[in-house]
Amino acid sequence: MTAGDNPMRVVLIGAGNVATHLGKALQDAGCLVVQVYSRTAQSASELAATLSTGYTTEVEDIRKDADVYIVALKDTALQALAPDLVRGREDALFVHTAGSIPMTLWEGLLPRYGVLYPMQTFSKQRPVDFHTVPFFIEASGEEEWQILRELAGRLSPLVYRADSEQRKYLHLAAVFACNFANHMYALSAQILAGQGIPFEVMLPLVDETAQKVHRLSPVQAQTGPAVRQDVNVMDRHLELLADEPALRELYEKISKSIYNRKQP
Amino acid sequence: MTAGDNPMRVVLIGAGNVATHLGKALQDAGCLVVQVYSRTAQSASELAATLSTGYTTEVEDIRKDADVYIVALKDTALQALAPDLVRGREDALFVHTAGSIPMTLWEGLLPRYGVLYPMQTFSKQRPVDFHTVPFFIEASGEEEWQILRELAGRLSPLVYRADSEQRKYLHLAAVFACNFANHMYALSAQILAGQGIPFEVMLPLVDETAQKVHRLSPVQAQTGPAVRQDVNVMDRHLELLADEPALRELYEKISKSIYNRKQP
Numbered sequence: 001m002t003a004g005d006n007p008m009r010v011v012l013i014g015a016g017n018v019a020t021h022l023g024k025a026l027q028d029a030g031c032l033v034v035q036v037y038s039r040t041a042q043s044a045s046e047l048a049a050t051l052s053t054g055y056t057t058e059v060e061d062i063r064k065d066a067d068v069y070i071v072a073l074k075d076t077a078l079q080a081l082a083p084d085l086v087r088g089r090e091d092a093l094f095v096h097t098a099g100s101i102p103m104t105l106w107e108g109l110l111p112r113y114g115v116l117y118p119m120q121t122f123s124k125q126r127p128v129d130f131h132t133v134p135f136f137i138e139a140s141g142e143e144e145w146q147i148l149r150e151l152a153g154r155l156s157p158l159v160y161r162a163d164s165e166q167r168k169y170l171h172l173a174a175v176f177a178c179n180f181a182n183h184m185y186a187l188s189a190q191i192l193a194g195q196g197i198p199f200e201v202m203l204p205l206v207d208e209t210a211q212k213v214h215r216l217s218p219v220q221a222q223t224g225p226a227v228r229q230d231v232n233v234m235d236r237h238l239e240l241l242a243d244e245p246a247l248r249e250l251y252e253k254i255s256k257s258i259y260n261r262k263q264p
Numbered sequence: 265m266t267a268g269d270n271p272m273r274v275v276l277i278g279a280g281n282v283a284t285h286l287g288k289a290l291q292d293a294g295c296l297v298v299q300v301y302s303r304t305a306q307s308a309s310e311l312a313a314t315l316s317t318g319y320t321t322e323v324e325d326i327r328k329d330a331d332v333y334i335v336a337l338k339d340t341a342l343q344a345l346a347p348d349l350v351r352g353r354e355d356a357l358f359v360h361t362a363g364s365i366p367m368t369l370w371e372g373l374l375p376r377y378g379v380l381y382p383m384q385t386f387s388k389q390r391p392v393d394f395h396t397v398p399f400f401i402e403a404s405g406e407e408e409w410q411i412l413r414e415l416a417g418r419l420s421p422l423v424y425r426a427d428s429e430q431r432k433y434l435h436l437a438a439v440f441a442c443n444f445a446n447h448m449y450a451l452s453a454q455i456l457a458g459q460g461i462p463f464e465v466m467l468p469l470v471d472e473t474a475q476k477v478h479r480l481s482p483v484q485a486q487t488g489p490a491v492r493q494d495v496n497v498m499d500r501h502l503e504l505l506a507d508e509p510a511l512r513e514l515y516e517k518i519s520k521s522i523y524n525r526k527q528p
Contacts (some may be wrong), residue, residue, distance in 0.1 A: 017487070030391045075497050100489075119465070121472055121487045125480060132468040160465070169459045172501045175515075177452035177466045178473045179488030183446040183522045184272070186482035188441035195433045200381070201424065202441045203478060204396040208385055209442045210474035214467060216389060218450035223281070224443030225364075233339050233364045237436045244281050246524070250517055251439075257510060258447045261454070 003165035007032045009131050011063055013085060014072035015043035015055075017122035018097050022072060025130045031156035035063045039077075059084045060118070070116065071096040079105065086110045093144055099171030102164035103138050117167055118156075121178045137169060138164040152172050152197040160165070187247060219263050226255035227262050272415065275327055277349060278279045278336035279307035279319075281386035282361050285335060286419075287315050291416035299327045303341075323348045329428045333414070334380065335360040343369065357408055364430035365434030367402050378412050381431055382420075385442045394419040394517035399491045400426035400434060415493050451511060481526050490519035 008031045012019045015038035028201075036055040038044035049057035056062060059081065070076055071085065075098050082098040082105055086094060090110040099117045106113035116136040122128060135152035136157060139145035145161070153158045160208050162170060185206060212221040225233035234255055241248040276283045279302035287297050300319040302308035303450055312319035320326060323345065326333075335342055335349065339362050339499040346369055350358060354374040357375045361382045370377035381400040384391060399416035401423060403409035409425070416423045426434060449470060453463040489497035505512040 013477075029302055034348040036380050048375050059495070074492065076496055079496075081437070092456050098501055103406060104448055110466065118358060119469055121377055121476065123476065123480060123485060123487060126476060129314075134465050134468060158327075158465075158468070166459050166461065167501070168504060170461065170465070171497075172504050173455040173461075173466060174469055175488055175501065176448045178456065178469045179486065179490060180451075180518050180520070181448040181470070182473050182477070182482055182486055183490075183518055183525075184440045184445040184448060185477050186486065186525060187444075187521070188437040191433055191437040191440065195430050195495070197430065197434065197437075199477070199481065201398050201422075201434070202437060203444060204398060204422070205383055205385060205438055205442045206390075206477060207396070209446050211388065212385065212390060213446070215448050215465070216387060217463065218446055218453050221385075221387055221388070222443065223387060224439055226439075226443060226447075228338065232343075233435075235378055236432065237365055237439065240436050241434060246521060249272070250521060251296075251519065253510075253514055255443050257514060258443070258511070261447075 008068060009034045009035065009066045011035045011066040011069045011071055012072065013045070013062070013081075015036045015040070016045040016072060016074070017124050018118070019070075019072040020047055020050070020124060021069065021122050021128045021130075022097065023047060025128070025155050026070075026151075027051055031151070031154075034066055035065065037062050048248050062089070064089050066092055068092065068147070069094045072098075075101055083109055095148065099136070099167050099174065100246040102168070103140070104164065106140070112140055112144050114144050115164070115167065116148055116152060117170070118152075119170060119174055119181075131157065134160060135138070136167055138163055138167065165178065187250070188257060219261060222258060222262065224258070226258035229259055272332060273298045273330045274338065275301065275330040275333045276311070276315075276346075277301045277326070277333055279304070279387050280313040280336060280338070282382070283334075283336040284290045284311050284314070284388060285386050285392045285394075286334065286361065286382065286459060288312060288417050289392070290334075290415075291315055295415070295418070298330055301326050326353070328353050330356055332356065332411070333358045337362075339365055346370065347373055357469065359412065363431050363438065364401070365433070367404070370404070370429065376404055379428070379431065381426070381434070382416075382437055382454060383434060395421065398422040398424060400424050400431055402427055429438075452512070474475050477504050481511055484521060484526060488522070488525065490522035492525055 002232050009026050010033050012023050032050045033053050036048045041057050044055040048108045093112045095114045095116045117136040118133050119135040137148045274297050277285050297317050303320050308319035319516045350373045355522045357376045359378045359380045367379050377401040383399045384397040397420050401412045
């Protein structure tokens with residue numbers, strides 16, 4: 001990524017999972033991460049060391065000479081900090097990575113802004129292959145859109161345009177397909193742990209469940225007692241959960257939801 | 265699989281997804297499926313044609329000369345039919361495939377019986393690679409255990425011993441990790457469809473979510489607003505679900521369950 005003949009100069013605002021993975025990938029793609037900002041010195045210094053760059057914990061010490069500021073903060077911090085981040089840096093392009101925050105966050109603060117939403121689940125302990133991560137982009141204008149498309153295109157072939165309204169729903173849909181699906185694994189692991197069985201035995205089923213929806217719609221792929229309305233099996237399962245009222249309630253409500261959405 | 269020098273002769277009771285996939289795999293593994301039984305003529309004849317074997321829709325016409333009878337029926341049918349299935353075939357080995365039904369189903373009906381539980385999600389439209397399917401086996405005696413271990417071992421390297429109590433919990437855990445996880449995909453697809461976005465964009469995230477739990481425990485792998493207790497994001501998501509009270513309730517209860525189980 002170049003501006004003229006020079007590599008694109010990026011400041012990363014945030015040093016959490018998204019900033020960490022994105023920072024490494026941007027650097028691998030030829031961008032220059034010139035600084036990391038985080039309120040927490042340890043996170044900032046760790047990520048800066050990984051990227052061999054500088055860091056600051058003070059908003060006023062954030063450099064003013066970068067081309068793009070990528071803001072990957074928790075949503076509340078993002079909204080609280082945006083005006084301070086922009087001040088004195090109004091010529092740059094500011095983007096945030098949070099799927100659920102509308103682009104209007106930047107309106108009136110500076111002329112060039114956008115959203116760069118990588119729809120993936122980022123954990124510190126696990127490397128991310130950005131080539132399979134879809135990026136959803138929104139921009140204040142055509143020029144900004146081109147810059148962000150080129151930036152994202154360096155990381156992934158899956159670059160889409162999505163406005164703030166679509167992105168809100170994308171983010172909500174991602175919570176179901178990723179965060180909530182993962183929690184179903186967690187509840188499964190808890191049930192197995194009660195019997196001394198490692199979650200490992202479940203992995204072939206976890207994988208096949210994910211693979212199936214590459215070929216079938218999730219509704220077509222649905223199996224199990226709820227979609228068959230096999231009341232005997234469900235009753236026995238509910239008995240096993242007698243000491244876990246919260247789990248029992250989830251079992252009942254999800255089963256009902258499955259049945260209500262079964263294929264005609 | 266041989267009994268003496270002859271291939272093992274198997275009758276399949278049932279012609280649903282499990283019977284279909286298991287029948288094909290057994291035949292590929294050198295077993296002889298000598299007959300298919302199903303109450304429904306169409307299912308029975310279709311599976312019999314696939315396996316180039318005979319079929320019947322009458323319990324009294326089920327052959328009496330097989331070595332193993334594999335019963336892959338819906339749980340209610342299995343319990344209702346077991347005594348009739350066994351009658352006149354008391355010298356054979358009877359096994360059922362339903363994870364949630366205890367082995368005691370066969371007690372008093374005949375001397376040799378067991379359970380052969382392939383823990384996988386079977387859909388008619390999709391081939392199954394049995395080499396990745398874990399089989400959980402229980403048997404009335406050591407001889408039956410050896411036979412079932414050899415039978416399952418022809419299909420998969422993942423053969424485990426599990427008693428009826430463990431299997432009940434395995435089945436319940438599988439409902440969470442597979443059926444309920446898949447329903448989270450279905451709800452995600454529904455949310456996307458409302459915006460005209462194909463579920464396809466979610467597949468990299470679905471895959472990564474499944475892959476992550478190969479390396480991290482599901483609780484370690486948990487990401488998203490619920491585990492961060494990001495109340496602003498969750499409130500905005502609940503607003504998006506204002507017209508979907510059942511979905512809204514699921515969102516709230518699953519988020520609460522995630523937060524209650526977060527890593528210390």
